[in-house]
Amino acid sequence: MSSMYNKTRVTKTISLTSGKGGVGKSTIAANLALHLTKLGNRVLMLDGDFGMANLDIMFGVNTRDSIESVLLGQKELKDVICNVGENIDLIPGGSGVYSLNRMSMFQKRFLMDQVSKLEGVYDYMLIDTAPGIDDDVLYLNSAANEVSIILTPDPSSVLDSYALIKVLNQKYKEVNFSIITNLVKDKNESIRLFRAISDMAEEKLCVHLKYLGYIPTDTNLRNAVKSRQLVSLSNPRSPSSFAIKNLAQNMSSINNISESKGGMQFFWGQMLNVA
Ligand SMILES: Nc1ncnc2c1ncn2[C@@H]1O[C@H](COP(=O)(O)OP(=O)(O)OP(=O)(O)O)[C@@H](O)[C@H]1O
């Protein structure tokens, strides 16, 4: 890790989140990480689902330690970070009921100390969150430079996503949102969904949403998940793999990282509310 140390690199922190569960956040996050590395980036993934973490499984590995032991002050961050692919590291999420609300100031300071060692190591940190608007999910999202919301054709998806945008904007002053549509038939359906939510956000909250792209429903992806593989590795020519590659390209062209809201320390400080 230290050989890659580069003080000028500011890590872009991007959360992948949704109002409802099972929309493809973890699958997209893992494949997106892979495509970002192919564009020359070093990526750190944070499994921000502290209750039902599964990102390690997406990469076909089983991790023993998780962020839970870090939050409890039992392990150092560097000891739980594991390498899951070329230029991809993962901070595994727990499988308990730990909440950021329960951390003492001492635990938070201890963690912040360790975070400073990660500064400049990664180009991206992708945060895979749990669905919904629980406190921990909101902390993770509000700490990220960019909140990417996964939208699906499910009838309640637009309203659920809007509710998430609304609380993040009104309570946490978040303004950087982008939309990824998943499980769609084609680009037309994707654009229709995007318009529905972006019109509502623009009109009611004066928030501008960016369009990042879409992923079609693809049985290759479903089969890859079942066999604990990344579709972009097992079936790189599949429609979903192409789509996520496109997503990675669009993501790298977003440049909204201001001096004041970039980097690892900002993210963790904000997440733990010690900034
Ligand atoms: N584009 C797609 N085509 C086909 N199936 C998909 C697609 N995207 C997601 N799925 C299916 O949806 C399932 C759930 O995906 P995933 O676990 O990534 O969702 P999630 O949003 O992370 O869920 P949770 O909210 O529970 O964390 C996958 O196992 C896969 O079978």
Ligand SMILES: [Mg+2]
């Ligand atoms: Mg998930």
